[in-house]
Amino acid sequence: MVKMKVSLPKGTKDILSEEMRKYRYIENVFSEVCQNYGYGEINTPVFEYTELFQRGVGETTDVVQKEMYTFNDKGNRSLTLRPEGTAGVVRSYILNGMNSLPQPIKLFYMGKMYRYENVQKGRYREFTQIGVEAIGSLIPEIDVETISLLNTFFNKLNINDLQIRINSIGCKECRPKYNEILKDYYRNYLDDLCDDCKIRFEKNPLRLIDCKQHQCMAISKNAPYLLDNLCDECTDDFNKVKEGLDNLGIRYIVDKTIVRGLDYYTKTVFEFISENVGTQATICGGGRYDQLVEMLGGKPTPGIGFAMGVERLMMEIEARGVMLIEPKFPVLSMVTLGEAAYKFSSRIIDELRKEDIFVDIDVMGRGLKAQMKYADKMKSKYVIVLGDEEIKTNKCRIKIMESGQEKEISVDSIVNRIKENKI
RNA sequence: GUGGGUAUAGUUCAGUGGUAGAGCGCAAGAUUGUGGAUCUUGAUGUCGUGGGUUCGAGACCCACUAUCCACCCCA
Numbered sequence: 001m002v003k004m005k006v007s008l009p010k011g012t013k014d015i016l017s018e019e020m021r022k023y024r025y026i027e028n029v030f031s032e033v034c035q036n037y038g039y040g041e042i043n044t045p046v047f048e049y050t051e052l053f054q055r056g057v058g059e060t061t062d063v064v065q066k067e068m069y070t071f072n073d074k075g076n077r078s079l080t081l082r083p084e085g086t087a088g089v090v091r092s093y094i095l096n097g098m099n100s101l102p103q104p105i106k107l108f109y110m111g112k113m114y115r116y117e118n119v120q121k122g123r124y125r126e127f128t129q130i131g132v133e134a135i136g137s138l139i140p141e142i143d144v145e146t147i148s149l150l151n152t153f154f155n156k157l158n159i160n161d162l163q164i165r166i167n168s169i170g171c172k173e174c175r176p177k178y179n180e181i182l183k184d185y186y187r188n189y190l191d192d193l194c195d196d197c198k199i200r201f202e203k204n205p206l207r208l209i210d211c212k213q214h215q216c217m218a219i220s221k222n223a224p225y226l227l228d229n230l231c232d233e234c235t236d237d238f239n240k241v242k243e244g245l246d247n248l249g250i251r252y253i254v255d256k257t258i259v260r261g262l263d264y265y266t267k268t269v270f271e272f273i274s275e276n277v278g279t280q281a282t283i284c285g286g287g288r289y290d291q292l293v294e295m296l297g298g299k300p301t302p303g304i305g306f307a308m309g310v311e312r313l314m315m316e317i318e319a320r321g322v323m324l325i326e327p328k329f330p331v332l333s334m335v336t337l338g339e340a341a342y343k344f345s346s347r348i349i350d351e352l353r354k355e356d357i358f359v360d361i362d363v364m365g366r367g368l369k370a371q372m373k374y375a376d377k378m379k380s381k382y383v384i385v386l387g388d389e390e391i392k393t394n395k396c397r398i399k400i401m402e403s404g405q406e407k408e409i410s411v412d413s414i415v416n417r418i419k420e421n422k423i
Numbered sequence: 424g425u426g427g428g429u430a431u432a433g434u435u436c437a438g439u440g441g442u443a444g445a446g447c448g449c450a451a452g453a454u455u456g457u458g459g460a461u462c463u464u465g466a467u468g469u470c471g472u473g474g475g476u477u478c479g480a481g482a483c484c485c486a487c488u489a490u491c492c493a494c495c496c497c498a
Contacts, residue, residue: 007489062496066424084498113498120492129498196468196495210493261497282498309498368456376458385457401458416479 011117011125015170021325022314025129026157027110029197033153037145039132042107044088046114046378048080056087056296058263060203067115081114086289089133089298090183094298102138110310122312125356131286133305135293140237143268143288144244150272151250151282160318161284163273165255166245167227168238169206171266172291174231179205181224189219193224210259225256234267241268264289268304274312283316284308294300296415330360332418333375337368337387351415376401382423384414397422 008194009012015023031041049289050070057064069081089107092098098105098183110130119125134142147164154162170178182205185194194213201208209220230238245252260269267285286306291302317323332352334345345361352359358411360378362371375383383399389394390411397406397419398414400423409417417423 010489067496104497115497117496119490120494126498131498182470202424210496262444285498301474307498312498333455367451369458370451372456372458380458389456399457404458410435 009125010120014212017327019229019314020321021327022078022317024308025323025325026310027315029156030108030110033149033156034132035151037106037152039108039134042092042109044085044092044109045082046112047079047081048088048091052087052091052296053080053083056090056264057084057291061261062395063115063262067117069114069116075400076132083115084110084113085131085307086133086262086264086292087128089305090135090366091294091298092136092297092358093291093301094296094341094400098135098391099299099301099362102144102169104134105401106132106134109131109387122309122315127312129307130310131305131307133303136305137304138302139198140240143237143241143304144248146286146306147245147252147270148179148308150308151248154272157313157317157406158368159320162316164250164252165273166241166252166257166268166270167255167258167286168230168234168241168267169265170226170234170259171268174229175206175226175232175266177231178224178226178229181205181229182208182226185223187220188250192219195393204224206259207261208361209257210261220257222377226259227254227256237267237406247317259364260285264292265291266294270306272308276316282309283312297368329379329381330358330375331380331421332359332382332384333359333371333378333380334359334361334367335383335385336361337385339389339390343385344391348414352418355419357418361381375416382418386411 006079050068053068059065060413063083066085071079073079089109093105094106108131110128112126114126115124117123117211132146134146147166151164154160167390169175172315172382183201186201186208190198192209192215192281193201193313194211197208197211197213197216200211206226208216209223209225211217211220227238227383233359242252242254250327255271258263258269258271265287267288267290270285271282272284273281274283275281284306286304288302288304290302292303314323334349336342336345342361349359349361360375360380364370364374366374372383383401384396385399386396394411396414397408398417399406407423409423
């Protein structure tokens with residue numbers, strides 16, 4: 001037999017039980033907070049038709065242009081592993097006629113996302129996001145509530161010092177006007193811009209001010225900001241967002257350079273920033289998407305949401321100290337001597353397991369001493385040694401592992417004692 | 424796509440051109456019915472892959488691959 005050499009695709013990882021417990025924990029906290037804010041859970045497919053992301057996320061974005069896992073299925077349909085969660089949720093909103101349900105529609109999710117890009121700290125090709133989408137409300141109160149939900153969630157995890165940055169990137173009224181203002185400014189420096197920015201100048205001028213290249217940063221430093229060129233409605237809404245956050249005592253800073261890399265964002269955008277995730281400082285990013293539902297074929301409907309990188313969140317938590325979430329330990333380990341005793345004991349174990357009690361018995365064919373060692377390593381609370389003698393006399397000893405103390409009980413009473421936790 | 428670091432046991436890592444190593448973990452044993460401490464013993468290696476230099480390469484050189492970090496972008 002030729003042995004296969006197994007390996008892991010780049011940017012993926014196995015999540016083993018110790019780490020899986022942390023995922024579960026985060027998921028549970030998130031789920032509880034979301035439900036208290038009126039959100040219901042949704043689980044959409046990991047792959048969708050490619051077109052959904054092309055149209056939803058935007059043709060000019062890096063995500064669509066170079067980071068999608070796209071393939072044809074056997075029916076020659078182009079499918080793509082989801083690079084983000086919002087497009088799928090909005091697709092589901094449209095397809096399931098959620099516009100005829102009481103508004104707004106509030107949904108949360110947790111799932112794997114896929115982006116084909118080079119791996120580094122806090123960035124993987126398969127990663128986990130938790131996020132929410134609130135679809136149907138046009139007013140800024142929902143923006144505030146969304147940020148407040150995040151704030152509550154982080155508080156529950158004892159993370160109270162993330163920096164919240166907010167900005168407004170305007171609507172379909174003021175953005176085109178601003179784009180012209182921005183292009184007027186950049187036109188004088190066109191030759192000095194990096195190659196990417198020359199393309200951005202034509203296709204997506206807003207992203208010019210987000211460029212991190214030295215020569216471009218020098219130019220963007222004095223560029224006019226969208227925030228200073230908003231229409232009256234957007235200005236008004238942004239002020240209400242700030243007032244709302246102030247009202248709830250949520251601290252934030254206005255960062256005029258946040259533009260977000262996904263095309264669907266409008267008006268309020270925000271990020272939660274950490275210092276513990278390497279250069280990938282954004283733990284969570286989100287914002288409004290007032291045209292997305294319409295772009296994907298639904299009736300004009302506003303929406304807002306965010307997505308959080310669970311792996312990045314986990315780094316943030318770890319940086320504050322070890323995140324120890326203990327597994328369950330067996331209440332009882334049965335140590336058996338001989339086949340008859342094993343069969344007898346396995347019936348006891350089976351009965352207790354059916355009562356949802358965590359109990360254990362050796363299935364390695366080990367000797368008594370090795371079974372004791374194993375019970376110790378498994379951190380069992382009690383151990384009972386059963387041989388023919390105990391079965392015949394109906395008397396056995398239960399050992400309390402922590403103290404080493406032993407107590408004599410009848411074999412008949414084992415199940416009830418463990419069930420009622422009376423030793 | 425571009426740059427830099429790294430690649431040796433399950434894992435963390437030593438290893439000066441001359442026999443493949445340690446800690447941890449795993450397994451067996453130290454009075455044939457009792458765990459934790461200690462001790463003994465054991466198993467697991469294509470030394471990332473392929474070339475080259477050399478009497479001799481885990482080590483030196485080249486290429487490739489993987490991995491980590493960074494640029495771009497994002498969660």
